[in-house]
Amino acid sequence: MLASFLTVALIVGGAALLSWPLGRFMAALFSGRYASADSLFARIAGSSQDQDWKAYSVALLVFNAVMFAFVFALLSLQHLLPLNPDGQGPASIHLIFNTTASFVTNTNLQHYSGESTWSYLAQLAGLMWLQFVSAATGIAALAALARGIAGHPSMGNFFIDLQRASFCVLLPIALVVALSLAASGVPMTLEGAAQVTTLEGAAQTIARGPAAAFVAIKQLGTNGGGFFGPNSTHPFENPTLWANFIEMAAIIIIPMACVWMFGRMIGRIRHAGVIFVVMAALLLVKITAVLAFEAAPTQAFADLPIEQNVGNLEGKELRLGATTGPLWAAITTSTSNGSVGAMHDSLNPLAGLVPMAGMWLNETFGGVGVGMINMFLYIVVAVFVAGMMVGRTPEYLGHRIEGREMRLAVLALISHPVLILGGTALFAATSWGVDTLNNTGAHGFSEILYEFSSAAANNGSGFEGLGDNTAPWNLATGIVMLIGRYLPILVPLAIVGSLMAKRRSAESVGTLSVESNTFGIMLLITILIFGALTFFPAAALGPIAEHVTLMR
Amino acid sequence: MGHIFPSLRLWIATLAICVFAYAGLVLGFAQTAVPFQANGSIIMQEGRPIGSRLIAQNFTQDRYFWPRPSAADYNGMGAAGSNLSPTSDKLEQRAAETVSRYAAAQDDPIPADLVAASGGGLDPHISLAGARYQAGRVAAARGLPARDVEALINRLAYAPGGVFAPDRIVNVLELNMALDKLGR
Structure with missing residues (x-):
């Protein structure tokens, strides 16, 4: 109990403290405060002219298309290329499509095990490269959004923003994290698997590789895709409790800093404070819930002579302590990270509901850049509803929110449940989903629901018992990830583009202050009603049904 | 389509810096400063690699301590968890097999970690x-006094994270190697 409390305080509190100076640095960086770096970036890109929301969006899409094309080709040709000491063969075309879509969209859903599928070159120059540039894409989009809201005449230049995020934010922090992880035992080698003869004389082959560099950016960029199959439950990805702490803090620090960066760029740091508190409150509720539910012992052991005194241990690693698996589950799904420190499929039923809820809401800090962008959509809705309640024209920071903006915001928000519930319904009703389950009954339904939630939220974690490396799963989740990524980035840019075209009005005493407690509560209620009402029926069929029928 | 050339230039630049320079730096540091960890913490005994300090290997003989169950059957190339729900019948069957292997009984219940499979296996x-729990079996199989085995366990057990994770744990491979040194 005390250990749990201390761990949560250290990880969440520590990351929150560090996010403040980082957010300040990022705001300065994206406001053009470092002119010499910017002129270097302009020379590298050969482009620095200002872009409106359309040009910025097109630039973002073109670069993301280049990302897709290169990595698709690299994964397809890996067996012909160097740095393949374990002789990985060609993968199926639908797995290559799914994996490329997954890493381009910052999702990192993995329908494979890294150590038995990809060469070191594919992992580093393909997947790890995307972990940098897909994260940078999200941060760049947030910078553009903030400039528009702040009243700048343009959204900036995507190619400059992408380099700022990659080289000045992600790279230096990743270097520090990677070196710490290497020092604590995460392998970093180009040697192939180790052949050993165990004490009892059996042969054991142990996969290794350049994991330390990979794991650092996997955590920092809310990517989540592991070097090895079982992600950060694998002792090589997460060798000690201290490495585990560094990795957990690395998940949330940049998403937290993005809120401060947004607040500073629009010149309303108190507004950012209200948003931060709303996000942190939801995160702490989820952490408390998952820790409480996971303290229950493993139900399946109840009738056997087994001594259970530290909660459910199935799918957990002893060196990481009893608390960190569920804590990680809450953090990784509140952000769109998706790495795991315990097997989510083996969480107690209601504990397993918490990560799903995190992905349904998808903005309690959320992915790097995109979490704050998702929150912007909720803010638009909250402001609109509040305006309607008091009978005034809804305004956000002097921008009038009208029918066009609302239609766009609702389109982006509603696409999330449509992708999740529609996909789940289709796969739960057909052999595409039913034949791939690892668990039966309500828990099997949860496996399908989780997979689509993870794809649509660009999260990437899974109820990994699901046999998801099939053509229908690879294609369906690949498409869902692509829609779930670009719609919620482009629509907010379009909304802000539309706001920029209108004349701004001065805020008066009658305007709902976005720095007030009332606004914070309004925002919280909007998020809860959207999340709870939309997904409650699905939750009732899955985790809640399992809990009610099988837990004693 | 003025966006294509900047995109291609960024492709080259980010690949060179965020992949090759970054991974090269981390590789250089790790191989120089912490070569043992960087290459997988492989333990050598009489010049032969016998396993990794971080990776479980299977032990089946009574004279050795046994690790936690592994859904991957201790395959270092195919790590995996069971991914079974805690309410699953399959999990109960698997647990019952483990219980009977240890001959656990109601008056001598087995600690849960020896029955629950880990995340990565x-x-x-x-x-x-x-x-x-296993000390008696190991001591009897080796003809050693139980207190020697108990003392060895106490010497090697450690809390993985001080106040943050006070429950003490033991590395099975290190424990079994120390046991072999103790004799018989």
């Missing part, structure tokens, strides 16, 4: 209670 540790 390669957890190198067992709990202090899990080690003590």
Whole structure:
């Protein structure tokens, strides 16, 4: 109990403290405060002219298309290329499509095990490269959004923003994290698997590789895709409790800093404070819930002579302590990270509901850049509803929110449940989903629901018992990830583009202050009603049904 | 389509810096400063690699301590968890098999970590209670005094994270190697 409390305080509190100076640095960086770096970036890109929301969006899409094309080709040709000491063969075309879509969209859903599928070159120059540039894409989009809201005449230049995020934010922090992880035992080698003869004389082959560099950016960029199959439950990805702490803090620090960066760029740091508190409150509720539910012992052991005194241990690693698996589950799904420190499929039923809820809401800090962008959509809705309640024209920071903006915001928000519930319904009703389950009954339904939630939220974690490396799963989740990524980035840019075209009005005493407690509560209620009402029926069929029928 | 050339230039630049320079730096540091960890913490005995300090290997003989169950069958190339729900019948059957292997009984219940499979299937540790539970069997199989084996366990057990994770654990491979040194 005390250990749990201390761990949560250290990880969440520590990351929150560090996010403040980082957010300040990022705001300065994206406001053009470092002119010499910017002129270097302009020379590298050969482009620095200002872009409106359309040009910025097109630039973002073109670069993301280049990302897709290169990595698709690299994964397809890996067996012909160097740095393949374990002789990985060609993968199926639908797995290559799914994996490329997954890493381009910052999702990192993995329908494979890294150590038995990809060469070191594919992992580093393909997947790890995307972990940098897909994260940078999200941060760049947030910078553009903030400039528009702040009243700048343009959204900036995507190619400059992408380099700022990659080289000045992600790279230096990743270097520090990677070196710490290497020092604590995460392998970093180009040697192939180790052949050993165990004490009892059996042969054991142990996969290794350049994991330390990979794991650092996997955590920092809310990517989540592991070097090895079982992600950060694998002792090589997460060798000690201290490495585990560094990795957990690395998940949330940049998403937290993005809120401060947004607040500073629009010149309303108190507004950012209200948003931060709303996000942190939801995160702490989820952490408390998952820790409480996971303290229950493993139900399946109840009738056997087994001594259970530290909660459910199935799918957990002893060196990481009893608390960190569920804590990680809450953090990784509140952000769109998706790495795991315990097997989510083996969480107690209601504990397993918490990560799903995190992905349904998808903005309690959320992915790097995109979490704050998702929150912007909720803010638009909250402001609109509040305006309607008091009978005034809804305004956000002097921008009038009208029918066009609302239609766009609702389109982006509603696409999330449509992708999740529609996909789940289709796969739960057909052999595409039913034949791939690892668990039966309500828990099997949860496996399908989780997979689509993870794809649509660009999260990437899974109820990994699901046999998801099939053509229908690879294609369906690949498409869902692509829609779930670009719609919620482009629509907010379009909304802000539309706001920029209108004349701004001065805020008066009658305007709902976005720095007030009332606004914070309004925002919280909007998020809860959207999340709870939309997904409650699905939750009732899955985790809640399992809990009610099988837990004693 | 003025966006294509900047995109291609960024492709080259980010690949060179964020992949080759970054990974090269981390590789250089790790191989120079911490070569043992960087290459997988492989333990050598009489010049031969016998396993990794971080990766569980299977032990089946009575004279050795046994690791936690592995859904991957201790395959270092195919790590995996069971991914079974805690309410699953399959999990209960698997647990019953483990219980009978240890001959656990109601008056002598087995610690849960020896029955629950780990996340990656390669957890190198067992709990202090899990080690003590096996001490009698190991001591009898080796003809050693039980207190010597108990003392060895106590010497090697450690809390993985001070106040943050006070429950003590033991590395099974290190424990078994120390046991072999003790004799018989």
